[in-house]
Amino acid sequence: GAVVSQHPSRVICKSGTSVKIECRSLDFQATTMFWYRQFPKQSLMLMATSNEGSKATYEQGVEKDKFLINHASLTLSTLTVTSAHPEDSSFYICSSPGTASYGYTFGSGTRLTVV
Amino acid sequence: GEDVEQSLFLSVREGDSSVINCTYTDSSSTYLYWYKQEPGAGLQLLTYIFSNMDMKQDQRLTVLLNKKDKHLSLRIADTQTGDSAIYFCAESINSGYSTLTFGKGTMLLVSP
DSSP states (O other), X not given: OOOEEEEOSEEEEOTTXXXXXXXXXXXXXXXXXXXXXXXXXSOEEEEEEEETTSOOEEOTTOOTTTEEEEXXXXXXXXXXXXXOOGGGOEEEEEEEOOSSSSOOEEOOOEEEEEO | OOOEEEOSEEEEETTSOEEEEEEEOOTTOOEEEEEEEOTTOOEEEEEEEETTOSEEEETTEEXXXXXXXXXXXXXXXXXXXXXXXXXXXXXXXXXXXXOOEEOOOEEEEEEO
């Protein structure tokens, strides 16, 4: 089945630095990748939708200059948290429709802690 | 707008059945999903149901859909301690390239 590999699984960084999260589709071409953020005890919130070869579409309230999304190839989408602050600490998950006619394939998530 | 509601917590004993409930508001929802999330991990698709179905059974999992009431439930038979996780209900208006709307998740705790 379709697999999305997400790395790193856990990262701790200092305030002001940037962190890149990668999601790779291993056995299919991911033309679309959804990026979600999950706060503790809350549901997933869609941040943006990336499409290969075009600009990402950001949800209302998500700063595009803060959360840079790149989808330069059919197998790789990246989310870069720039100038990270402690309030950016969260669990980030990517998801792609994959190849099935239903459902979505999720990455394993990245827990970001900004200190 | 779209909204998906779930109860937040459920505690059962090993061997009992668990029933997790979900309600949604978008009548154009076509696909309804149940995902499982273990601590610190991504989401795992457990099962799904199309809006033109009433029931779907897959081994220990049974999904019931009441489209009139916009109510979805997930029944886990013979619940095991390994079933302890957060379960998310989600809906979308088509299968592939529309986004999912998630409920807040139900934490299932299975005690021995």
